[in-house]
Amino acid sequence: MGGRQGLRATAWAESVVGEVSRTLAMCNPEAALLRQEEIFSTTLTQNIINPILKPLLLADPEPSDPCGKECLRLLQQLHKNAEQLLDVTEQSLLSLRQRSCCQPSKGLEAILLLSNTNHVLQAHMEYIKSYTDCVVVQAFQKVSKKRRSHRKALWQLSPGISEGSEGTTLCKALHQPLVHHVQKYVFLLLSLRDTLDEKHPAQELMMRAVTLFGNLESFMKQALDQAVATQALWPSLNSRLRDVLCAPTHRLLQDSQDIPVVVTPLQAERVLLFDDALVLLQDHNVHTFDLKLVWVEPGQDKCVLHILTPEEKFSFVSSDPKGQVAWQQKVTQAVCQALCDKKDLPVLGSGQEPSMPPEYRSVAYTFHREGRLYQATYEGDWYQAKPHGKGTLKWPDGRNHVGDFCQGLEHGFGICLVPQASEDKFDCYKCHWWEGRMCEYGICEYGTDKVYKGYFQAGLRHGFGILDSAPQAPQTFRYTGHWERGQRNGYGIEEDRDRGERYIGMWQADQRHGPGVVVTQAGVCYQGTFQGDKMAGPGILLCEDDSLYEGTFTRELTLLGKGKVTFPNGFTLDGSFSSGTNKGLYTQGVLDMAALPPDPSSTRKRQLGLGAFPVESRWQGVYSPFRDFVRLGCPVELQEALLGFHVQSSRELHKSQEYLCGERSDPKDCMGSMEDILTELPQHREPEALQQYLRKALSNSRHPLGKLLHTLMLTFQATYSGVGANKHLQEMAQEEVKQHARELWAVYRGLLKVALQRQGQTLEEENMETRDLQVHGLLLPLILPSFYSELFTLYLLLHEREDGLYSRGITNLSLFPDTKLLEFLDVQEHLWPLKDLKLTSNQRYSLVRDKCFLSATECLQKIITTVHPREKLETLEKTYREIEATVKRVLGCEYKLPMDDLLPLLVYVVSRAQIQHLGAEIHLIRDMMDPIHTGGLHDFLLTALESCYEHIQKEDMRLHRLPGQWGTRELW
Structure with a gap:
């Protein structure tokens, strides 16, 4: 009976104070604001901080159980936010006093509520957030059981409280003053605004403050309602689920017990929608999905709602369309708020949240399901619950992939680091990817210090490429040529720097196989047929002094069996040859000294490789990507894949994020994008203008013609420089330069054809005679300087x-x-x-x-x-x-x-x-x-x-x- 009388007395006192405040507000709103701040400051100090929060912190100052530690942490945060709120209130009170007493000449803009509204709002929001965190985990109820010393303070605030209701009383005591205070802010600010002239300088600030404090009032109501609903959820769960889900950050938005849904195909028993996660309860298992990575799609059936997440796809099936609509609205709104990091209306005026969540998002996520991405963390762009756009994948073992993604797979340019067993060693793949596999042009720097630059297909070396060993490797080499499914296959050049040899010829399954030429540093040349990396059967040997041997060899390239030697002076030796260990060469045959000395021109005709490697088929792996690019109509998206890219290659920067992001040169530099190139091309068709354009294009490695020429220069140097500078390869090199000119002209014609087609025009056919005139008269003079050094050296040696x-x-x-x-x-x-x-x-x-x-x-x-x-x-x-x-x-x-x-x-x-x-x-x-x-x-x-x-x-x-x-x- 006494308790009820005390409550009635308190209510009467509050109504009297409220009436006085309203009357004061009508007469002098500024004075009412000042009075309201004084009351709220006193309330915070005498009714909340000192009598309640400080004693609560002493209830169990050093808890040993995790639950007690969490409650103490939350109460400490609440106490800190209450102190901050008190400090902001004191600042606001000081600004009001200065205007009314000390400096009345100051404008209304000097009042803290108007001059720094966001600061005041932030203090209120942080307090209510920490308060609701405590409500969610029932921190007040748990702590109040351990300490009774604050009962007297609670009795003064709310006389007649019963045993066990301290927690509920604490909740009211800690939030009701704040709610009433914000309501009075709105009322008093509106009253103050009504006293101002429409053109008053503070009118705009006043309207903004009224709007923001109105938003704050809505935010507080929703935050309190969600906290109470979440607190009421925990008793309906068993202790195990409660331990997993009970967290201060969770706020319950929807429960399938209120609006039933069936989850397929997961068959979840219960669905809980929190403000930051979607939770499915299934056989005592908890499936939690981050709302930032949840996509909602209505099904064709009005009762079905599809949910997409990075590792799961399931559907909500309602018994009626209204249930589907309710869940769709709730989940959609929750996703929007999670992406905007908001609980309610935009309190600080940053704009309205979208009605629909964006399809493209940028979020970090760690994959947990067994598979290719198990334990990998992806940070970057998403679309429809799959990595899509630019992002970074990181595995716990040190693997990294930075680049472009499409529908969950690496697609486009990317840099991948794969750690090796040895410490601080990585394989670094900088290349283009297609549906999760390397393709097109790439640069790979291996942990063994080998480097591959060339083309890929389905993750394997395929097409033209250069593999270079490390300078300090036990056996240094360089292979320049064609690859197929990861193995050397087709025409290629291998230089063995240690042995001073260069092999020019055909390969199969990573071994020398087919016709080939071996050139040595001593000037000795072999030509024959290779099998399993060794020469087999008949062949020829040419010495530096023009001596010629025609016959059979051993697999170690020693003379064995029938053969014929032609000496520089014309003498011939025809017979059988053999060699013994450390005994030199033995022969038995006929020496013919009657022959005339050979004509020097006949010596020059001893050229290697001409019939064995038709010039049209030598470098198909170089020509093919450019032919295909033109055939496909020069798609812009394949420009970088064809032309390559420039990336930083310092091994010291392998682990740095700057390196992983790939400092690539823009494919639009120098001559512009492919669209610009195709637009400009038809404008230069007259001989003089065309020559100037071709000179510019051939000198630019970002232009298809320049890139092709640059690659052909690499093949030419790999074949004919250094050890390959042998006079018996002169004619082979000469016809190769002419073939390169023909291929470059074909690419130019292909580009011109595409450019004209885009303008609705056609390119006239070109006969063989016209083509040869253009190749020799126009293109060959432009490209010959690129090959001249190696080519002229061969002419010097031959003559x-x-x-x-x-x-x-x-x-x-x-x-x-x-x-x-x-x-x-x-x-x-x-x-x-x-x-x-x-x-x-x-x-x-x-x-x-x-x-x-x-x-x-x-x-x-x-x-x-x-x-x-x-x-x-x-x-x-x-x-x-x-x-x-x-x-x-x-x-x-x-x-x-x-x-x-x-x-x-x-x-x-x-x-x-x-x-x-x-x-x-x-x-x-x-x-x-x-x-x-x-x-x-x-x-x-x-x-x-x-x-x-x-x-x-x-x-x-x-x-x-x-x-x-x-x-x-x-x-x-």
Whole structure:
């Protein structure tokens, strides 16, 4: 009876205070706000913090059980938030006092409630959150059982409380003052706003504060309702489930006991929707699904709702459509709030939450089901409950994959690190992926320090690629060639740096198999058929001195059985060969010494690999990706997969996130994206514009033509540089350069065809003759510099003997003064440019050197500064014009030089120009020149130059006479 009287008295007192406050608010809202802050500050200190929270913290200061420790932690947090709320209230009270008493001139903007509303709201929200956390786990009830000293304080606040109701009384005492306080904030702020003029500067701040505190009131009501509903859930669960699910962060939103659903195919007994998780209870098992990774899809049946999660897909089946709609709304709203990290309306004014959760999300998740992703943590973009977009996968064993994903699989560019058994060793795969497997172009740096750069298919090396061993490996090698299903297969080049050997030929199942050539550092070459990595059957051997062996070999490349040796002097040895251990080579046969010495040209014809490896089939693995790219219409999404990428390759950065993110160059750099390339291409079809465009494209590795040329340069260097610089490979290299030009032209035509098709146009067909003219006249001059160094070296080696004879002849001719040499070469005396000879007082014509035909000589010397045959032929033509111009000046009239006059004059100019390796230059011009020049002036002048070269090298002129039609005059 006394308790009820006390409650009635308290209620009457509150109503009186409320009436007084309303009356005060009508008269002076600012004074009412000040009074309200004073009351709330006193309430926090005298009714909440000191009499309740502090004694509760002492109820069990050092609990030993986990439950007690959790309750103590929550009460400590609540006490901390109450102190913060008191501090904010005191700050607000101070701002109101300063305005009303000390500094009334200050505007309303100085009031904390208006100037920093968010700060005040945040303190209220944090308090109510920590309070509801305690309510959810029944912290007040559990602690109040252990300490009774606060009963007196509770009795003063609520007289007549019964035994066992302390927890409920605590809940009311700790939250009701806050609820009433926020309600009065809204009322008083509205009253204050009504006193202001519509154009008052504080009007906008006032409206915002009213809105936010109204939102806070709604937030508090929902938070309290959810906490009470969640607290009421626990008694309906057994102790095991309660221990798993009872957490202060959980808030119950929906229970299948209220709106029944059947879960298929999981057959869950009960469904619980919390604000952060969807929980299915099944046979004492708990299946928990993070709401941020839950997708909701209505089924075709109005009673069915599909739920998608990263590792499960199930459906809710309701008995009627209303149940399906209720669950769909509840789950959808919960997912939206979980993604926005909100419990209710946007209290701090950050905008309304979406009515539907986004299909694309960015969340971290660890996979728990057995399978490919077991225990892996994915952090990145999701779509329809599957990794989709950019993300990172990390396994506990150290594996990492960073890159693009599609429908749950690695798809697009990615970098994968796979740890090796040894410490700090990783295999690093930087490549493109297709449905979870490596494909297209990639770079792999292995823990063994091997590096592979090339193409993949279905996770295996497939197509063209380069595998390089570590520099410090016991056996260093490099393989450049074709792969099939992870093994060397097709045409390829392997260099064994330790043995100083290079194998050029066919492979099968990772072994040398089929026709092949072995080139050694000593200049010895083998050609034959290989099986199981060894040469078998007949073959040929070419030595550095041009000795030739044709016959059979052992698997270790030693001579065995019938064979024939042809020596450089023409002698032949035909018989049987054998070798013993440390006993050298034995032979029994016939030595023929009657044969004539071989023609040097026949020695040059001893070229390897021509019939064994048709030039059209050597590098199909390089050409094919570009052909396929063009055939598919140059899809933009395959541009990087074709052209490759630039990534950081420092091994020290393997573990850094910056490295994993892949510092790749943008495929749109330099010449733009593929769309830009195709748009620009048709604009450059005139010869001059096309040449400029092709030069620019070929020099850019981000353009299909530039990338193809760069790759072909790598194959050329792998074949013909270093050990491969062997004169017997010259013709093989020469035809390869021409084939590369044809393939590049085909790619250009394919790109142009695609570009025109996109503009609704067609590309006219090109006949063989037109194609050859374009290849030799337009493209070959542009690409030859890329191969020139290796190619010209082969020409130098092949024509070394002839150039040696030529050099001795040039040396001998250089001993002649000008007039003596002109006389010796039978140059008609009336053609001598004696006016060019400037004599001093002690000089004679017979002793002057290097003055006659000086302009022609200097012009011819420029032939070694050019690369392409066309440029060299143009230099030769200019030399011819300079000779004619000099003769014209001497004679004072036009004069067409006949061959009898031109040839000795040209020999004179060649001898004075002293061009090294002229034979190599001439043969390169002849082999690589444009067929259009055949039979023309350039062909005629090249023939004349060849004749001069041959005459100079035929005779040692210092000791003998110059042969031929130019006379038999003695040197002196």
